[in-house]
Every structure is written in structure tokens, then in C-alpha cells.
Amino acid sequence: MNGLSKIVRTIANITFPFVMIFGLYVIAHGHLTPGGGFQGGAVVASGLALILVAYGSKWVSTKIKEHDLSLLESLGGLGFISVAFLGIIFGGVFFSNFLVGTDFLFGGIPIGGAADFNSGGTLPLMNFAVGLKVIAGLFAIVFVMALAISKKEESA
Amino acid sequence: MMTKRDYAAVGFLTITTVFLVFSMLLIHPFGNPSESAMDQYIIDNTVEETGANNGVTSVVFDYRGFDTLGEATVLFTAVAGVIMIFRRLKQ
Numbered sequence: 522m523n524g525l526s527k528i529v530r531t532i533a534n535i536t537f538p539f540v541m542i543f544g545l546y547v548i549a550h551g552h553l554t555p556g557g558g559f560q561g562g563a564v565v566a567s568g569l570a571l572i573l574v575a576y577g578s579k580w581v582s583t584k585i586k587e588h589d590l591s592l593l594e595s596l597g598g599l600g601f602i603s604v605a606f607l608g609i610i611f612g613g614v615f616f617s618n619f620l621v622g623t624d625f626l627f628g629g630i631p632i633g634g635a636a637d638f639n640s641g642g643t644l645p646l647m648n649f650a651v652g653l654k655v656i657a658g659l660f661a662i663v664f665v666m667a668l669a670i671s672k673k674e675e676s677a
Numbered sequence: 678m679m680t681k682r683d684y685a686a687v688g689f690l691t692i693t694t695v696f697l698v699f700s701m702l703l704i705h706p707f708g709n710p711s712e713s714a715m716d717q718y719i720i721d722n723t724v725e726e727t728g729a730n731n732g733v734t735s736v737v738f739d740y741r742g743f744d745t746l747g748e749a750t751v752l753f754t755a756v757a758g759v760i761m762i763f764r765r766l767k768q
Contacts, residue, residue, distance in 0.1 A: 552729040557737065559748070591760065598753055605742060616742030621728040630728040641729040647738045647745075654749060658756040669763040 524577035533575035540568030548652035552641035558648040562655025569660045578667035587668070590661040597654025604646050618642040 524530065547554075547561030573581050608617035620628055621642030629640040679687075705711055719736060727735040737745050 552731050552734050554731065555733070557731075557734050587760065591756075594753065594756060598749055601746070601749060605746065616739065618727050618739050621726070628728070631724060631730055636730055641734075642727055642739075644727060644729050644734055644738045647742075648734070651745070651749060655752065658752050661756055662759045665760050665763040 524580060525575050530575050533571050537568055537572060540571065541565060544568060544656075548648055549645070550638070551648035551652075552644040553636045553638065558651030559655055561648075562652040563659060565652070565656045566659035566663070569656070570663045573660075573663060573667055578664065578671050581664065582668065585664075587661055587665055590657045590664065593657035594654050594661065597650045597652070597657060600650035601647055601654065604643050604650065608643070618644070620646075 544561045544564030547556035547564055548558055549561075551557035551561065605616045608619055609615055611617070612619035619642070620626060622628060622630060627639055627641050627643070627645050629637050631637045631640050710716075719732060719740065723729065723732045723735045727739045729735040729739075
């Protein structure tokens with residue numbers, strides 16, 4: 522699958538950073554605003570799919586391999602599960618929110634509904650892990666399909 | 678002339694319609710969900726217990742963490758299946 526015209530590439534170059542920033546914002550502020558790991562990951566993956574459509578799978582495959590994507594997805598899943606298992610060690614039960622109320626990372630409790638990024642306990646960590654997993658997983662699906670199409674076009 | 682398949686379709690449609698009509702009749706009026714002790718508990722305690730302003734995230738990742746674990750597993754399985762199928766097609 523070859524890339525599209527120069528017009529499409531230029532527009533993709535302009536819009537790509539904004540899509541990335543918005544998606545990463547949705548992931549990072551999952552414990553404060555609507556959204557979270559799944560939603561923000563889908564936004565970021567659609568931005569990556571935009572680049573894949575504009576530049577073609579041959580160009581993208583020189584930058585990243587599908588092996589790396591499955592590695593990233595497994596890392597996200599392992600991070601999610603290990604945070605859940607750390608709850609057993611520090612909090613007593615699976616998925617225990619052991620960081621809340623401590624002075625450590627994300628330990629704050631917002632008083633009176635004020636939005637504080639340094640709050641939420643383990644929720645932001647889980648959001649990051651799920652976000653990484655969704656970004657890598659959804660982009661891997663699109664990327665593998667595009668690679669298969671380009672292989673089929675070459676052989677035809 | 679109705680075949681066996683048509684009878685099955687009509688029967689399935691009738692049962693579904695009956696279920697839908699009864700559930701429409703028994704539905705709560707808009708804006709008045711059924712009250713439960715758990716809803717009120719989450720509304721009252723989510724900020725103190727999880728430190729998150731977003732109650733939905735606190736339910737999804739904390740109170741109902743197992744549900745999210747299952748969702749993540751579903752996504753992982755879907756991606757693994759797609760990659761497996763298209764890897765064979767690539768060769």
C-alpha cells in the first residue's frame with residue numbers, strides 16, 4: 522500500500538501532533554475528566570492510523586515493526602496486572618488502591634472537588650498501562666492488515 | 678409455503694418482541710433510575726477512598742477492577758487473533 526498524495530501528507534503532518542496531544546491528555550487526565558486509558562488509546566491509535574494511511578505501510582514498516590507493537594501491548598498488560606498484584610502486597614486485596622492517601626506518587630485526595638493531577642492513587646498508573654496496551658493493540662491490528670494488503674498487491 | 682427456517686424465524690421474532698414490550702412497560706421513567714445502596718455509597722465515598730474526581734474511572738479501575746481486567750483480556754485476545762490470521766496470509 523503506497524502513500525497518498527503530497528496534500529494528504531501535509532495535512533496529516535499538521536493534524537498529527539494535535540491528535541497525539543489530545544489522546545495523551547485524555548489518558549493522563551483519566552482520573553479527572555471524562556475518558557481514560559481505553560478512550561485516549563483509541564484516539565492515539567487513530568492518529569497513528571492517519572500516518573499509516575497517508576504515508577503507506579512500506580514507509581511505516583521501516584520505522585516500527587509489528588513485533589515491537591506486540592511487545593508494547595504485552596508490556597501494558599503486564600503493567601496493569603502487576604499494579605493489581607501490588608495491591609495484594611501493600612493493600613491486602615487484589616486491585617487495592619494502596620497509593621491513595623500516601624505522600625508517594627499520585628497520593629493526594631482532592632478536597633472540595635478541586636481537580637488535582639497528583640491524586641487518584643493507582644488509577645493513573647492503570648490508565649497509563651491500559652493506554653499503552655490500547656495504543657499498541659489497535660495500531661497493531663491496522664498495521665498488520667495494511668502489511669497483508671501490500672504483500673498481496675506485490676504478489677498480484 | 679413456509680419452510681422450517683421461516684417458522685423458526687417467526688418464533689424467534691415473536692419471543693423477542695414479547696420480551697422487548699414487557700421490558701419497555703417495566704422500564705423506569707427517564708431520569709429516575711432505580712435507587713440502590715451501592716450507587717449512593719460510590720457517590721458518597723469515591724473521592725475519599727480513591728482520590729479521583731472522576732467517579733466513572735474510580736469504578737472502572739478500582740471498585741470494578743476485575744471488569745477492566747476482562748476487557749483488557751478481550752482486547753489482547755482480539756489482537757492476538759488478528760495478528761495470527763494475517764501473519765499466515767503474509768507468507
